[in-house]
Amino acid sequence: MEHPSPLRSLTPELLVHALSFADAVSLLAASRACAALRAAANEEQVWTALLWRHHSRILRLLFHGQPPRENDGLSPKQAYFEFARSWKLLAQRRSGRLLLKIDGEAAGGLAGTFGVYDATEYAPQHPGFELIVEDAAEEEDSTSTFAAASHTSLAKAILRSLAVPGLECIRYDGEDVQLAALRRRTLHRSYLLCLRAWARQAVRWAALLAAALVLRAACGAACSALADLCATPAAASAVVVAPAAAALRRRRARNKELR
Secondary structure, eight states: OOOOOGGGGSOHHHHHHHHTTSOHHHHHHHTTTOHHHHHHHTOHHHHHHHHHHHHHHHHHHHSTTOOOGGGTTSOHHHHHHHHHHHHHHHHHHHHOOOEEEEETTTTTSOTTEEEEEEOTTTGGGOSSOHHHHHHHHTSSOOHHHHHHTTOOHHHHHHHHHTBOTTOSOEEOOHHHHHHHHHHHHHHHHHHHHHHHHHHHHHHHHHHHHHHHHHHHHHHHHHHHHHHHHTSSHHHHIIIIIHHHHHHHHHHHHHHHHHO
16 A cells, blocks of 8 residues: 655645755755655745855855845746856956955865955966966866966965955865766766767768768779770670660651551
């Protein structure tokens, strides 16, 4: 005997309240379970609670406690993922500052963390070009650019002195790791689907090419045989002129009979 799920006894309000404590990966999984969970998982309250739970410090210190209105045209779920992906660029565009998001270990700090650094005043003093700092600030995460330069411990100390107060050391949470793994799996699956499509197309083109080669070989053989037959004028006459003359004689004889 099939037992009904306890979730069916919950009102939509209770479902929304319960899901407001879930992480993004769990919400994505719940939205695929049934229509009721999908409706509850897409509620604005759920994603707003998740946004504040995971990005409260960033919202308070870089956005004055107000989620950016640049994402107003998106659904709550889309707005959450867009903010999680581009909050640094949004804050930079809003403030006009050169902000760098760099992994803590690369900056000489703690592993498993990242920091946000304001390089606006330091950019003109950079030993390289100011453009290098500006280009790095245009990246969502400047860790690879910073690490590629093999900075000295002094340079890392200077970087740490530029940290935005309150954002010197932010731990990566488990959700970031899970979402990154989910993105990798999705990307891997997309690559596999593309490879399969390309393989099928390659098989079709190979079959067409093989048919074209066979047809070309057959035409070549026929042309060679005809060339051999027509190698001499007499042979050409026997092959081309004689059949034409015979056909003409038959036509004339038929016309006489009709008269």
